Amino acid sequence: MSNILRHKSKNPDKNVSVKAKSVSRKEAGFGEDKKEVVNFDVSVRMNNHTRNALLTLAKIKGNNTSSSSVISDLVDQYVEKMSSQEFQIYKEILNAFELKDELSAKLKSK
Known part of the structure; x- marks a missing residue:
């Protein structure tokens, strides 16, 4: 595992292709909207104690x-406890991130 970041060459190839799968908003857990959303894996940094608690x-x-x-x-439990004002702000910011992902996927697919 410790060799995972050791590259054999001094200039490793950094060109990466990302394959994104489109899913419906319902499949992604965002309601009944028929609009397709981009879905791909990402990494989240956390300390070992948080990771251990999560596992x-x-x-x-x-x-x-x-x-x-x-x-x-x-996240669902946390969102359910938000005030209506916090929830509206949450939805606006979430929609902005979803739009960013959608646009990024479109640009990469060209």
Whole structure:
């Protein structure tokens, strides 16, 4: 595992292609809208204690629950507790990020 970042050449190829899968907003958990959203994996940095707590929650939940699923559940629980004003701001910012992802995917697919 420690060799994962050791490149054999001094100038590794940094050209990366990203394949994005389109899913409906309903499939992504954003309601009944028929608009397609871009879906791709990303990394999130966290310290080892947070990661350990996250993995523990996934183990406790069972059924081969992924860390991503636990995070989604925690976000849902947090959003449910927001005031209506906080929720409106949350939706606006989330829509901006979703639009950014959509535009980025369109530019990469050209």
